[in-house]
Amino acid sequence: MSDLITARGLTKTFPGVRALDQVDFSLRPGEVHALVGENGSGKSTLIKILMGVYRRDGGSIEIRGQPVQELTPQHARALGFAAVYQDVTLARQLSVAENFFLGAMPHASWGGISWEEASRRSGAVLHDLGLDIDPRSRLLDLPVAKQEMVAIAKAVFENSEVIVFDEPTALLTDDETQLLFTIIRRLRAAGKGIIYITHRLEEVFSICDRVTVLKDGTRVRTLDSTETDQDGLMRLMVGRSMADMYTIQRLPPGEPVLEVEGLTREPRFRRVSFAVGKGEIFGLFGLVGSGRTEILRVIYGADRPDAGRVMVNGTPVAFFHPRDAIKTRIGFLAEDRKMQSIALPLTVRVNANLTSYPAISRFGVLDVAAERANAASCIERLRVKTPSDQQIIRNLSGGNQQKIVLGRNLISKAQILLCDEPTIGVDVGAKSEIYKIFERLTAEGITILLVSSYLPEMMGLADRVLVLYEGNPMGIVVRRDFNEEKLVRLASGIAA
Amino acid sequence: MPATKLPATRWIFNLGTSATLGLIIVVLFAFLSFTTRSFLTWENLVNLLRQTSINGVIALGMLVVIISAGIDLSVGAVVAIAGIVNALLLKEGVPLVATVPIALLTGAVVGLLNGVLVFDFGITPFIATLGTVTIVRGLVMILSGARMVASLPAGFAHLSMSMVLGIPTMFLIWMALFAVTWMILRYTQLGRNMFIIGSSQEVARLSGIRLRRNTYAIYSLCSLYAAIGGLLLSSRLSMGVPTAGMGYELDAIAAVVIGGASLFGAAGSALGAVLGAVIMQTIHNGGTLLGVDPFALQIIIGALILLSVGIDQVRQRQRRTA
Numbered sequence: 060m061s062d063l064i065t066a067r068g069l070t071k072t073f074p075g076v077r078a079l080d081q082v083d084f085s086l087r088p089g090e091v092h093a094l095v096g097e098n099g100s101g102k103s104t105l106i107k108i109l110m111g112v113y114r115r116d117g118g119s120i121e122i123r124g125q126p127v128q129e130l131t132p133q134h135a136r137a138l139g140f141a142a143v144y145q146d147v148t149l150a151r152q153l154s155v156a157e158n159f160f161l162g163a164m165p166h167a168s169w170g171g172i173s174w175e176e177a178s179r180r181s182g183a184v185l186h187d188l189g190l191d192i193d194p195r196s197r198l199l200d201l202p203v204a205k206q207e208m209v210a211i212a213k214a215v216f217e218n219s220e221v222i223v224f225d226e227p228t229a230l231l232t233d234d235e236t237q238l239l240f241t242i243i244r245r246l247r248a249a250g251k252g253i254i255y256i257t258h259r260l261e262e263v264f265s266i267c268d269r270v271t272v273l274k275d276g277t278r279v280r281t282l283d284s285t286e287t288d289q290d291g292l293m294r295l296m297v298g299r300s301m302a303d304m305y306t307i308q309r310l311p312p313g314e315p316v317l318e319v320e321g322l323t324r325e326p327r328f329r330r331v332s333f334a335v336g337k338g339e340i341f342g343l344f345g346l347v348g349s350g351r352t353e354i355l356r357v358i359y360g361a362d363r364p365d366a367g368r369v370m371v372n373g374t375p376v377a378f379f380h381p382r383d384a385i386k387t388r389i390g391f392l393a394e395d396r397k398m399q400s401i402a403l404p405l406t407v408r409v410n411a412n413l414t415s416y417p418a419i420s421r422f423g424v425l426d427v428a429a430e431r432a433n434a435a436s437c438i439e440r441l442r443v444k445t446p447s448d449q450q451i452i453r454n455l456s457g458g459n460q461q462k463i464v465l466g467r468n469l470i471s472k473a474q475i476l477l478c479d480e481p482t483i484g485v486d487v488g489a490k491s492e493i494y495k496i497f498e499r500l501t502a503e504g505i506t507i508l509l510v511s512s513y514l515p516e517m518m519g520l521a522d523r524v525l526v527l528y529e530g531n532p533m534g535i536v537v538r539r540d541f542n543e544e545k546l547v548r549l550a551s552g553i554a555a
Numbered sequence: 556m557p558a559t560k561l562p563a564t565r566w567i568f569n570l571g572t573s574a575t576l577g578l579i580i581v582v583l584f585a586f587l588s589f590t591t592r593s594f595l596t597w598e599n600l601v602n603l604l605r606q607t608s609i610n611g612v613i614a615l616g617m618l619v620v621i622i623s624a625g626i627d628l629s630v631g632a633v634v635a636i637a638g639i640v641n642a643l644l645l646k647e648g649v650p651l652v653a654t655v656p657i658a659l660l661t662g663a664v665v666g667l668l669n670g671v672l673v674f675d676f677g678i679t680p681f682i683a684t685l686g687t688v689t690i691v692r693g694l695v696m697i698l699s700g701a702r703m704v705a706s707l708p709a710g711f712a713h714l715s716m717s718m719v720l721g722i723p724t725m726f727l728i729w730m731a732l733f734a735v736t737w738m739i740l741r742y743t744q745l746g747r748n749m750f751i752i753g754s755s756q757e758v759a760r761l762s763g764i765r766l767r768r769n770t771y772a773i774y775s776l777c778s779l780y781a782a783i784g785g786l787l788l789s790s791r792l793s794m795g796v797p798t799a800g801m802g803y804e805l806d807a808i809a810a811v812v813i814g815g816a817s818l819f820g821a822a823g824s825a826l827g828a829v830l831g832a833v834i835m836q837t838i839h840n841g842g843t844l845l846g847v848d849p850f851a852l853q854i855i856i857g858a859l860i861l862l863s864v865g866i867d868q869v870r871q872r873q874r875r876t877a
Contacts (some may be wrong), residue, residue: 361761382763391761399761402754404821409747413762420744427742 061124063088063221063252064109070117071104078104080276081118086221086252091243093263093284094256096273096296097490102256105273106223109254110142111135139220143210143227149198155209156181156194159216184216185209188242204231211242222246223254228262240266258513260289272296307498309522309538312336315373316506317475319358322367327353328530331367335475340497340507342521344514345550350530351510352394355477358508359391360384371475385414390468392461394479394510400464401452408434408448410463414471437466441496458489465496476500479510494520514543528552576814576830583834587841594844601723603840605715608729609787610806611832614814615736616780617807618828622740623773624753624820625680627669630781630807632691633662634800637785639695641711642704642795651711655786662782665691666775674770688804695797704795712793725787732780737825745772753820809860810835812867819871835859 064086071079079101086092096102107113109120111130120127122138149158156174157164159181167173181194190208198206207227214222224243228236243253243266255267263270264284272279272295279295287295315334323329328350335341343351356362358369360378368375371387378384381391393399401410411434412419419429434448441462445455452460461481468476482490497507497520511517517524518541526533526549533549587594613630620627641658645651665687672683717724740746748769752759760766784803789795812818813834814827838859842852 359761380763380765381761382765385763393761398755399757402751402758402821404754405750409750412747413751413758416744416747417763423743423745425742425744425747 062086062121063123065121065124066109066118068118069105069108069115069120071101071108071113072116078276079108079115082273082276082278084109084271084278084281086254088220088252089247089250090269091247091253091255091267093267093270094254094273095258095260095263095270095292100273100296101276102273103225104276106142106225106254106256109135110140110223139218140223141214141217141219141221142223142225143207143214144225149206149210149213151199151206152197154195154197155185155192155201158198158209159184159194159213181212181216185212188212188215189238204235207231208235208238211239215242215246219251221252221254223256225256226258227255228257228259260292263292264289307494307520308502309340310338310502312339312506312522313504316371317358317508318370318373319354320368320370322354322357322369323365324353324357324362325365326530328527331525331527331532333525333532333535335506335508337506338501338504339522340501340509340520342517342524343508343510343527344512344517344524344546345527347512348529349527349550351527352479353530354527355391355479355508355510358384359389359477361391382417385471385473388472388474390414390471390473390476392464392468392476392478392481394483396457396460396464396483401460403453404451406449407438407443407445407452407455407463410452411437411448411467411470414467418471433467433470437463437470440469441466442492456489457483458485458493461485461493462489465493469500473505475506475508477508480512481509482511482513482516514546518543518546526550572815573824573826573830576827576834580830580833580837583837583841587837587844591841591844594841599840599844603836604726605723605791606840607833607836608723608725609784609791610803610810610836611729611829612732612787613781613784613803614807614810614828614832615732615825616777616784617804618736618811618814618816618823618825619739619749619773620680620777621808621811621816621818622753622820622823623749623770624756624818625673625770625773626684626808626818627666627774627777627781628681628684628804629665629669629687629691630777630784631800631803632688632695633665633778633781634785634788634803635695635797636665636691636698637662637782638789638799639699639704639795639797641786641789642707643698645707645711646704651708658786659779659782662778662785663775664778666778667771669778670771670774673774674767699795699797701797703797705793707789707793707795711790715787715790725791728783728787732783733825733829736828740825745769749773750821753822805860806835806839806856807832809856809863812860812863817867817871818864819867 062085064084066082066084069079069082069084082101082105084105094102094105104113108115108130111132111134114129120130150161156177160177164172165176165180167176178194185192185194190212192201192205192209198209201209211227227239231239246253255262257263267284269281270284270292271281272292274296313336316337318334320332322331331354333341343354345351353362357364360381360383363379370376371389376387384391397403402413408430412430415433416425419426419433431448437443438445438448443459443462443466445459452463465481482493485493501507509517509521521538523535523537524541524546525535526546528550529552533552533554536546536549593599613634617627617630637658640661641654644654644657669684669687672678672686673680715725719727740749748759748764751762751764752766752769756766785800788799792799810831811823811828812831814824814829814831816823816827838856839852842855843849
C-alpha cells in the first residue's frame with residue numbers, strides 16, 4: 060500500500076531566510092507521525108506547503124503515488140486533507156452544527172436548509188466521539204478547549220484521510236488530552252494518516268509511531284518513536300542536551316528593585332505579592348490563562364489594577380500609561396510581538412527607537428542623527444542580522460525582530476525588563492543568543508521578570524519562580540528546589 | 556492569492572513612486588496639449604495652478620490623517636465653514652488680520668471634535684467624520700442663512716490673484732505648507748507617531764506614545780489645512796459660499812492614495828500627495844477643456860478613485876505575502 064504522502068527535496072525560501080532546505084517527508088496510512096523542531100525549524104512551513112497554503116519553491120510531492128504539481132487549499136481539501144490549528148480557524152459567530160457543514164448545509168425536501176438534520180448529524184458525531192457538546196450552541200460561547208474539540212470532530216466528520224494536528228494539547232486539560240488521544244487512535248485504526256506537531260516531547264512517545272525532527276529548515280532524522288527518548292530528540296532538535304542550552308550563570312541578587320503587594324485585577328489575578336532583587340531573573344509560570352501576562356501589563360502601566368501596589372526601588376509608583384513606566388526605566392517585551400511590540404510596516408531604524416523618541420526630541424523636533432545612532436547601536440550590540448537599518452522589520456526573522464525589541468529597551472536604559480515569552484517564534488540560534496544576553500544583562504545589574512510556558516527554559520533561566528493557577532499565586536519556588544513535576548502540579552492548581 | 560500571479564503584478568508596487576507619478580503628469584500634460592488648444596496656455600496653467608493649490612493644501616492635511624490609519628470625510632465641510640466664518644466677519648467690519656486666525660481656529664476646533672469622537676468615544680473615523688460633515692454643513696447653512704456672502708473687501712480677493720515674481724501667491728502658500736508637512740513627517744516626533752499609530756495603535760501605546768494627544772493633534776492639523784484651503788477658495792471666488800468644498804474630500808483621498816499612501820496606514824509621503832493632487836486637478840481641468848460632459852467627467856473621476864484604492868489593496872496584499 061503506497062504512502063499517503065511522499066514529499067522529496069522540499070524547499071521554500073522567503074526574503075532573507077531559507078525556511079525549508081531539501082526536506083523529505085512521508086506519511087503512511089494508519090500512522091501517527093510526529094513533527095518536532097524548534098520555532099523556526101520549518102515545521103509550519105512544511106505543513107503549509109502540504110496543505111497548499113504556500114507554494115513550494117523546489118521538490119516534489121506525491122499523494123498516494125500520484126505526483127501533484129500545484130497544490131491549493133481547495134485541492135488539498137478535495138484530496139482529504141484537514142488541519143486543526145492552534146488558533147481555531149472556524150466561524151466563531153456560528154453554531155457548532157453550522158461549522159460542521161460550513162458552506163454545505165444539508166437541505167430539506169422543500170429546498171430550504173434543514174437545521175434539524177444539521178443538528179442531528181453533527182450531534183451524532185460529537186456523541187460518538189464522547190464529547191458533551193450541544194450542536195446548536197454558538198462556538199463563541201464555548202470555552203476555547205471545547206472549540207478545539209469541535210474543530211477536531213469536524214475533521215473526523217469530514218472523513219479526512221490526512222489530519223494535521225498543530226499543538227493540539229496546548230489548551231486542553233489532561234482528561235481532554237486523553238480523549239484526543241483516544242480519537243487519534245481510532246483514526247489510526249481506520250487507516251488515516253495523522254501528522255502531529257508538538258513541543259511537548261513526552262506526547263511523541265504517548266501517541267506517535269514515527270517522528271521527524273526538523274532543525275533550521277533541514278530534516279535531521281526520521282525515526283520510529285521506539286528508537287529514541289526525550290533527551291535523544293532534544294539533542295537532535297538543538298544539537299546539545301537540554302541542560303546545556305538553558306542553563307546560564309546566576310549571581311546572587313541584590314536589593315529589591317521591584318516590589319508588588321496584593322496586586323489584583325479581576326477576573327485575571329488576585330493578591331499577588333513578590334519582591335525582586337537587583338540582577339535577579341524572576342519567573343512567572345503557569346498555564347494559559349493563569350494571569351501572568353496580565354500581571355506584567357499592570358506593572359508596566361498598560362492596565363490599571365483594582366487593588367494593590369507596586370514599588371520601584373522602594374518608592375510606590377502609580378502608572379497611568381506605559382510612558383510612565385518607560386520613564387521609570389521599565390521595559391516590556393510583549394508576548395504577541397507582531398501585534399504589540401513591533402510596527403511591522405516600518406523600518407528597523409524606527410522600531411529600534413520606538414521607546415526613545417521623547418528622549419531624542421527637543422520641542423518635538425527629532426535628532427535624526429541620534430535616531431540613526433540608536434539603531435546602529437542596537438544592531439551592533441545584539442548582533443541583529445539585517446541588511447540595513449532601513450529594512451522593513453517585517454522581513455526579519457522572529458529572532459532578529461525580538462532582538463530589536465530587546466535592544467530598544469536597553470537604549471531607553473531600562474533597568475527592569477518585563478519579558479513575556481521572549482523566545483516564542485524565535486529560532487534556536489537566536490534563542491541561545493538571547494539567553495546569553497540575559498546572563499550578561501543581569502550580571503550588569505538589570506533585573507528581569509520572565510514569563511515562559513516552556514519549563515526547561517524557565518528552570519534554566521530563573522532564580523525564583525512564582526507559580527500561578529487561574530490568577531491565584533500558588534507559591535514561590537527557589538532555584539535549588541526546581542523540579543518539573545512540582546512546578547507543573549502547582550500550575551495545575553494542586554497545592555504543595 | 557496564487558503565487559503565480561505575483562511576478563505579473565509586481566509592477567504595481569512601483570506605481571506610487573514619485574518617478575512614476577511625474578511620468579504620469581508629463582503624459583497627461585502632453586496628451587492635453589495635443590488634444591486641446593487651450594490647455595498649454597499661460598492663462599490656463601496659472602488657473603490650474605491656483606485650483607490645484609487649494610486641493611493640494613487639503614490633500615496635505617488628509618495625508619497626515621491617512622498615514623495614521625484614519626480618515627477625514629469632513630474636510631469639504633471645513634472648507635465651507637472657514638470661508639463662511641471669514642466672510643461673515645469681514646462683512647461685519649472685522650479686519651482681515653483677525654478674521655483669518657478665527658476662521659483657522661474654527662477649522663481646528665472641528666478637527667478637535669473629530670479627534671474626540673475618534674479617541675474618547677471610540678467611533679470609527681469614517682463614521683465619526685461622516686457625522687461631523689453633516690453637523691458642520693448644517694451649521695454653515697444656519698450661519699450663512701443659506702446664502703452666499705458677497706461684496707467682500709477687495710484686499711481679500713486680491714490675495715488669490717496676486718503673484719510674486721510671476722508665480723501665484725496661492726501656489727507659494729501651498730509649497731510652503733508642503734515644506735512644513737514634509738518636515739513634520741521627517742523630522743518631528745509627531746510625524747513619527749503618525750506612522751507608528753498608523754501601523755498599530757496597540758504597539759504605539761505600549762511604546763509609550765500617548766494616543767489621545769496625538770489623535771487630537773492629527774485631526775486638528777488636517778482640519779486646519781482644510782480651513783486654509785477654504786480661505787484660499789473663498790478668496791478666489793471673492794465670496795463666502797456655503798456649498799463650497801462639496802466632493803473635496805474624495806479628491807483629497809484620491810490624491811493621497813495615488814501619491815502612494817495606504818488607507819491601511821503607515822505609508823505615504825508629502826511629495827506623493829502633492830503629485831497626486833496635481834494629477835487629480837489636471838484631470839478635472841483637462842476634462843473641462845476637452846468639453847467632456849461634466850457628469851461623464853464625474854464618472855471618470857469616480858472610477859479613478861476606485862482604481863487607486865483598488866491598487867492600494869493589491870499593494871497591501873503584496874506587502875503581506877511577498
